[in-house]
Amino acid sequence: MAYHNPDGVMIGLEIHVQLNKLNTKMFCGCSTKYHNDEPNSHVCPVCLGLPGSLPVINERAVEAAMKIGLALNCDIVPQTQFHRKNYFYPDLPKGFQTTQYDFPIASKGKVVIEGEDGEHVIGITRAHMEEDPGRLVHIGSIDKSKGTMIDYNRSGIALIEIVSEPDMRSPKEARRFLDKLRNIIEYLDVCDTTLEGAMRFDANVSIGGGSRAEVKNISSHKGAEKALLFEIVRQKNMLRRGGTVVQETRHFDEARGVTISLRTKEQEHDYRYFPEPDLVPMRVADRTAKVVETLPELPDAKRERFTKEYDMADMHAKALTSEIRTADYYEEVAAKVDAKVCTPWVADVLKGELNYRDLTVESFKVDDMVEIIEMVTQDKITEKSAVEVIRAILDSGGSPLDIVKEKGLIKVEDDVVSTAVSEVLKENEAAVADYLGGKEQSLNFLVGQVMKKTRGRADAVQAREMVLESINK
Amino acid sequence: MSKAKWMSISKVRESIAASSSEEVTASYLDTISKSKINGYVTINEGAIARAQDIDKGKDGEGHDGILAGVPIAIKDNISTKGIQTTCSSKILQGYVPPYNAHVIERLLDAGAVILGKTNMDEFAMGTSTESSHYGTTLNPWDHERVPGGSSGGSAAVVAAGEAPISLGSDTGGSVRCPAAFCGVVGLKPTYGGISRYGLISYANSLEQIGPIATNVSDIATIMDVIGGHDPRDSTSINKEIAYRDSLVDDVSGLKIGVPDEYFGEGIDEGVEKAVWAAIQKFEDMGAAWEKVSMPHTKYALASYYIIAMSEASSNLARFDGTRYGLREEGENWHVMASRTRAKGFGEEVKRRILLGTYALSAGYHDKYYLKALKVRTLVKQDFDKALSNVDVLMAPTMPAPAFKIGEKIEDPLALYLTDVNTVPINLAGVPSISMPCGLVDGLPVGLQIIGNHFDESTIMRAAYSFEQNTDHLTKRPAGVE
Numbered sequence: 001m002a003y004h005n006p007d008g009v010m011i012g013l014e015i016h017v018q019l020n021k022l023n024t025k026m027f028c029g030c031s032t033k034y035h036n037d038e039p040n041s042h043v044c045p046v047c048l049g050l051p052g053s054l055p056v057i058n059e060r061a062v063e064a065a066m067k068i069g070l071a072l073n074c075d076i077v078p079q080t081q082f083h084r085k086n087y088f089y090p091d092l093p094k095g096f097q098t099t100q101y102d103f104p105i106a107s108k109g110k111v112v113i114e115g116e117d118g119e120h121v122i123g124i125t126r127a128h129m130e131e132d133p134g135r136l137v138h139i140g141s142i143d144k145s146k147g148t149m150i151d152y153n154r155s156g157i158a159l160i161e162i163v164s165e166p167d168m169r170s171p172k173e174a175r176r177f178l179d180k181l182r183n184i185i186e187y188l189d190v191c192d193t194t195l196e197g198a199m200r201f202d203a204n205v206s207i208g209g210g211s212r213a214e215v216k217n218i219s220s221h222k223g224a225e226k227a228l229l230f231e232i233v234r235q236k237n238m239l240r241r242g243g244t245v246v247q248e249t250r251h252f253d254e255a256r257g258v259t260i261s262l263r264t265k266e267q268e269h270d271y272r273y274f275p276e277p278d279l280v281p282m283r284v285a286d287r288t289a290k291v292v293e294t295l296p297e298l299p300d301a302k303r304e305r306f307t308k309e310y311d312m313a314d315m316h317a318k319a320l321t322s323e324i325r326t327a328d329y330y331e332e333v334a335a336k337v338d339a340k341v342c343t344p345w346v347a348d349v350l351k352g353e354l355n356y357r358d359l360t361v362e363s364f365k366v367d368d369m370v371e372i373i374e375m376v377t378q379d380k381i382t383e384k385s386a387v388e389v390i391r392a393i394l395d396s397g398g399s400p401l402d403i404v405k406e407k408g409l410i411k412v413e414d415d416v417v418s419t420a421v422s423e424v425l426k427e428n429e430a431a432v433a434d435y436l437g438g439k440e441q442s443l444n445f446l447v448g449q450v451m452k453k454t455r456g457r458a459d460a461v462q463a464r465e466m467v468l469e470s471i472n473k
Numbered sequence: 474m475s476k477a478k479w480m481s482i483s484k485v486r487e488s489i490a491a492s493s494s495e496e497v498t499a500s501y502l503d504t505i506s507k508s509k510i511n512g513y514v515t516i517n518e519g520a521i522a523r524a525q526d527i528d529k530g531k532d533g534e535g536h537d538g539i540l541a542g543v544p545i546a547i548k549d550n551i552s553t554k555g556i557q558t559t560c561s562s563k564i565l566q567g568y569v570p571p572y573n574a575h576v577i578e579r580l581l582d583a584g585a586v587i588l589g590k591t592n593m594d595e596f597a598m599g600t601s602t603e604s605s606h607y608g609t610t611l612n613p614w615d616h617e618r619v620p621g622g623s624s625g626g627s628a629a630v631v632a633a634g635e636a637p638i639s640l641g642s643d644t645g646g647s648v649r650c651p652a653a654f655c656g657v658v659g660l661k662p663t664y665g666g667i668s669r670y671g672l673i674s675y676a677n678s679l680e681q682i683g684p685i686a687t688n689v690s691d692i693a694t695i696m697d698v699i700g701g702h703d704p705r706d707s708t709s710i711n712k713e714i715a716y717r718d719s720l721v722d723d724v725s726g727l728k729i730g731v732p733d734e735y736f737g738e739g740i741d742e743g744v745e746k747a748v749w750a751a752i753q754k755f756e757d758m759g760a761a762w763e764k765v766s767m768p769h770t771k772y773a774l775a776s777y778y779i780i781a782m783s784e785a786s787s788n789l790a791r792f793d794g795t796r797y798g799l800r801e802e803g804e805n806w807h808v809m810a811s812r813t814r815a816k817g818f819g820e821e822v823k824r825r826i827l828l829g830t831y832a833l834s835a836g837y838h839d840k841y842y843l844k845a846l847k848v849r850t851l852v853k854q855d856f857d858k859a860l861s862n863v864d865v866l867m868a869p870t871m872p873a874p875a876f877k878i879g880e881k882i883e884d885p886l887a888l889y890l891t892d893v894n895t896v897p898i899n900l901a902g903v904p905s906i907s908m909p910c911g912l913v914d915g916l917p918v919g920l921q922i923i924g925n926h927f928d929e930s931t932i933m934r935a936a937y938s939f940e941q942n943t944d945h946l947t948k949r950p951a952g953v954e
Contacts, residue, residue, distance in 0.1 A: 045572050049791050051565070051673040052552040052574060054706050086787050086833070090806050095790020148806070150795070272833035274842060277677035277784055278669075279707050 003116035005169040008208040009232060012166035013174060013224075015181060016200045017191050018132060019064050019158040026131045026158035027055030027098065035195055039151035047131075047156030049093030054278050057082075061158040062105070064190040065129045066284065066291045068160050069106025071184050071298055072124045078285035080105045082129075082276040087269050090150055091133040099161075101273045104128035105284065111184070112300070113176045116169060122177050123165030132157040135197070154197065166204060166212075171228035174203065178221045179322070183299050187324045205231045208239070211247040215259050218252050227252040231259055302327055310339040316347040326351065329361040336370045338377070345373050345386075353390055368393060371400045382459060385409040408457060420453040421466045432471060443467065477504050477634030478954045479687045482694050485543050485637050494524040494542025498586050501544045505588065505635045510611040510620075512630035514549045515557045516589040524586045538584030540698060545580060546636035548627045549590040550597055551682065552671035553577055556587065560673050561605035562595045564817025565798045574671020575706065576640060576682050576699040583698045588636050591626030595819045596789065597647055597675040599623050600891050603882045604821040611878070612654060613950040614916055618875040621651030627685050628655040634953045638686045638695060644676050645777055646870070646895025648683035649907035653870035653919020656909045656948060658936070659685045660692050663927045664902035665710035667696075668703030674788040676781035677708075679899040688946055689908065689937045693717045696929070712927050719930035722941045725759030727931075730863035734770035735894050741873035743913030748869045751910040751920045751939065755867070758942055760935075765863060767855040770897055772848045777896035778889060779832050779845035786829030792817065824885065849900045856901040860925045865932055868894055870907040870919030894921065904929050906936050909945040917948070 020032050028046035045053035062080075069076055083101035109124035134155040138145040162181065168174045182199060185191050193199055201224050206212035215231055218224045235245045249268070250259040275281075297305070299321050306317035306327075320343075321327045330346045350364060357363075372389055375381045381389070381404055392403045404410055424446055425432055435442035443464070450463045480488070488497050498520050505513060517523075527542040528535065535541065547553060550560045552570040554577070559565040573581070580587075594604040602625025603609040610625045612618040613633040620629040624641025628651030631639050641648040643661035652659025661683045672682055684695035693716035702711040731752060736745055752762050794800035794813030801816050803809035818826070832841040859866060871891060881888040898905045903926055910920035920939075924932035940946050 045570075048796065050552075050570065050572070050797070051558070051560075051568070051791070052550075052570070052669075052671040053572075054670050056705060056707055084787050086790060088790065088793065088807070088810060090793075090795050090810075093791060093796065095793065096787050270835045272787070272830065272835075272838070274783060274787070274833055274838075277708075278674075 001117060003169060005116075007232065007236065009169050010166040010206050010212075011168035011171070011174050011228060012204040013164045013168070013177065014202040014204075015162045015164075015178070016132075017068070017160045017162065017185055018195070018198045019061055019160065019190050020192055020195055020198055021190050022058065022060050022064065022158055024058055024060075025156040026058050026061050026129070028156055030156065032157055034153035037153065039149070039153060042153040043155065047093070048152055049095075049155075055098060055276075057279060057282065058158060061129060062282070062284065063287075063291055063294075064158070064188070065105045065127065065160050066288065067188050067190060067295060068162070068185070069109065069127050070288075070292060070295055071188055072106065072109035072111060072127060072162065074106035074109030074124055074127060076106055076284060076288045077103050079103065079281050079283045080129075081281040082279045083273045084276050086272045089133070090148070091136050091155070093134065093152060093155055097130060097133065098276055098279075099130035100128035103281075111177065111180055113173065113180050115173050115176070120167075120173065122167045125163040125165055127160055127162045130159050130161055131155070132159045166206070171225045171232070174228055175221055175225045178224055180299070182221070183322055183324070187296055187298055189296070203228055203231075205235070206245070207232060207235050210235070210239070210245045213245065213247070213259070214249045215252050216249060216262070217254075219254065223252065223254050226254075226257055227259060230257060234259065310334060310343060312340075312343045312347075316343050319347045319351060323360075325361050329366060332366045333369050333373070336366075337373045341377060342369075342373050345369065349387060350390060353394055357394055359394065363394065364390070368400050375400065375404065380404075380411055381409050382411060385411075408455070410457060411459060417450065417454060417458045417463060417466060420450045420458070421463070421470055424449040424453060425467070425470055435471065476954050477952060479634055479949055480637045481688050482540070482543055482637060482686075482691045486541070489542045493528045494586060495521060495528055497542065498524040498544050498588070501588055501636060505630075508633065508635055509616065510613055510629050510633055510635075511608055512591055512610050512626040512633065512635055513546070513589040514559060514561055514592050514605075514607050514626070517553075517556050517587045519555070520544070520586055520588055527584050527586060536584040538582065539694060540580065541584030543585055543638070544588045544636055545585045546588050546591045546627055546630045546639035547577070548624050548639070548641045549593050550642060550673040550675070551576065551640060552673065553587060553590065556590060558590060558673070559606075560596045561593045561607055562817065562819065562822065563606045563799060564792045564813070566606075568798045570671075572671065575668035575703045577671065579699045591624070591630055591639060591641075593626055594623035594647075595822050596673070596785070597623040597642060597644055597680070598785070598821050598825050600646070600650055600888055601876070601878075601882065602626065602651070603878065604819055606819060609878055612875050613953065614656060615875065617877055618916070619654065619878050621654030621871070621875060623647040623651075624659075624685065625651045628652050628657055628659065631655070631657050631685050631687060632950055632953070638684065638691055640695075640699075641683055641685050642672055642680055643683045643899065644680035644781060645899050646892050647680075648685060649870045649895055649905060649919065649921060650892070652685055652907045653909075653917065653921075654875035656912075656917030656950070657685055657687055658689055658692055658906065658908045658946070659683060660696065660906045660929075661898065661904060662696065662700065662929060663904045664899075665708055666712070666714070666904070666927065666929070667700050668706040668709045670703055670705040674784070676784040677788065678784060679777070679781060689906075689933060689940045690717070690720055692906070692936075693720055693933055710927075714927065714929050716929060716933060719933040720937045721934050722938045723759075724755060724935055724938045727755070727760035727865065727935060728863040729755055729760050729762040730765035730859050730866045731762055732765050732767040732770065732859065732866055732868060734767050735868035737771075737893070739872055739890070740869065741913065744869050744871070744873055744918050747911035747913060747918040748867070748920055752867055754943060755935070755939065758938060762867070763863065765859040765866065767859055767897070769848065769851040769855050770893075773852050773897040773900055774889065774893055776845040776848035776852065777892070777900055778828075779841050780849065780900075782825045782829030783832045783842050783845075784829070786826045786833065789818075789822065789826055821885070852897050852900045853902070855897075856903055856923075860903070864924070865935055866923040868921050868923070870894060870921040874913050874916035874918060898923055902926060904932060906932050908936050908939065909948065910939075910943075911945060912948060
């Protein structure tokens, strides 16, 4: 059923992706691994913008940018160039940001998401390279701050800014788009998205074809959905009260879940872009083919391959490929045990247990998973016991075999059960007679005795069948 | 050595061999201490210790660099680790760079001893050194006159015998103009010929560091040390030039182009005569000259000032009092930054930041900045065309000799107009050397020899031949031997 978008919501997103998997920053040799270190310990004349310092382009960053562009189905510009975006802010040590303007490295791409009414295409306007500013640490919230500290460790980290078309029609679609984008970025291995500040978002929102508000400072997918929901309601209320939505920039206060006006259109900056004279235009056209070769299999392609190669339902393929680490994990397990058997174990059981605990597949050893699946296929433990083992490992660690032994989960051999059955029948002839005489409860008593003799290790259903079989013989 | 002297690098090295770098350095410091021209902003407190280190060398054998123990003066916009670098601005008072510019690294490797940092127009914005926060430098030939600018200190201290050699920087004539006014030799190399790493930017796309000396050979020696590729400057080009190899006294067959446009309205009669006499001398030495046309010269000045001010408005944004230099307090960051900039920058710097900001603003960007870039391309084409027919161009460096202190400072436009013969060279990025070619009323006249991109060899050969066959470089200011 087609989605009608009753409020005429149009959402466009700008996503900043930190290339924190590169060893060095965008224009200098400083390390990008600053997250656990003292403030201002990963700095040099270049990223501090000291007088006389000059930028040098990090070639690895250019390659990463090209990878992202190609993965988003963009055209790669033959010759790219950097510009200066001029504005004053204490986190910006040069008083301008080195970024790209009319020759972004990539443009005109698209990403397909699961929309409100099935597959939905989100246009990618452009993806360009720039440098991250430093980080301001406000004492208190932004509008009531008593003081501010600056950490330039982040200054100069390579960023890719991805700008989408306003093609999302609901906060849910925005969330889906961000999930998909994160998935692609992780596949490309250019960004550890789990690090603080690795992905940051600005959103443009309008309803009913009115003016748009730009919401800044969104730092999580959940936050994006929350900010958008708030903003849409705010704009609807404004219109209902007879007001008009003005074009403005708003700040998202994640703690309070509200957006606050920062500046209106009249107060917007004139960034006075002009070509960065310290960097010469860079030809990348002849590098594109080589970068294409280094592109990994992307989520959509992997999903399709999984359904074919492992003969699985699309639902499972989607669940397994939505994160590169889950997909890789699955393939490792599937290489060691029957793929068809292991699919539900990884896609449904393990993923479910991990999600419940907010954990990732790294928390569960491939070998443990293989061992557990093998125990099930070799009929050593029941499926129910297998789930119990998985939970035990996630909650308190240990090896599958130890847990099985400790909890006495090993299924007993059939002959042990049948011996127990014949002994029980011999010892309880009266009960057998009662059952044959029509007293149903006697059967339960007999099965209970078998379970008691096997100390519960027998499968109750199987024991019941064997008891019936022997009586009716 | 109690008297100020002009010393070539080889003479200085002879003195060092006869005594020590420590003695030679001390003698220069003594001369500087008695100076009346205000050529230095900062004296290097570590100069004597450095000279002693050079005298000792790594293993007591002395330093074997080509500039071992040779004192040098450095323009105050070139970063020197541990030595205050202010660009002659109040806003950078107390700023001590934690790193050396590329050229400083090279000079130190070659054994040079930094005497101090020389006075300049604030942030290299000027033609007279009068916009320095630390007061103007006096022209050693006539203390009532300006030394030229913006590298006024660097040229004046060499002319006054307060340093044998120096480094300046040339954005629109800032090495050649003071070299001309002070009667010494100055080179603006091809854009990309020397790394700008550590040079505090005024207008990045136009400027180059350049040497100043009392003779052409020393220019070549310094260029051999500081020239060449540096991966830290993306605009530096990997092209090795053997500067000293080009010091050949032979101009036979050299084709000289003389652009009429450089002898235009307002040119001093004496300057015109001196330059034509020089061209005549070249003809006598076996060269041939012809007139060439460079029709876009008249637009160069406007284009230059728009581009330079636009870039400057962005380059100088970093001086906000947050991290280094002057800081004025304020109730929030924006007030603090505004007050710091209001107090720290001088008149001329503020004028250029404002004009540059205006030229880049929405609505004016296309009309001014983009148009200036288009004119720049046309000016470049003038040079390409002219230099495809001749080997070098010759013209007056400055249309008139040094003017009086205070004569033009109240009239920025008149001051800008004096750059008419130097800025087209920066727009085109070609190399140009200025050297003395005579005196007018006791004041030196500069001859400018312009070459093709990376063809420093040809202009150096021409300059060297002229030096060998004339006595212009034996003329010194009064009181200097």
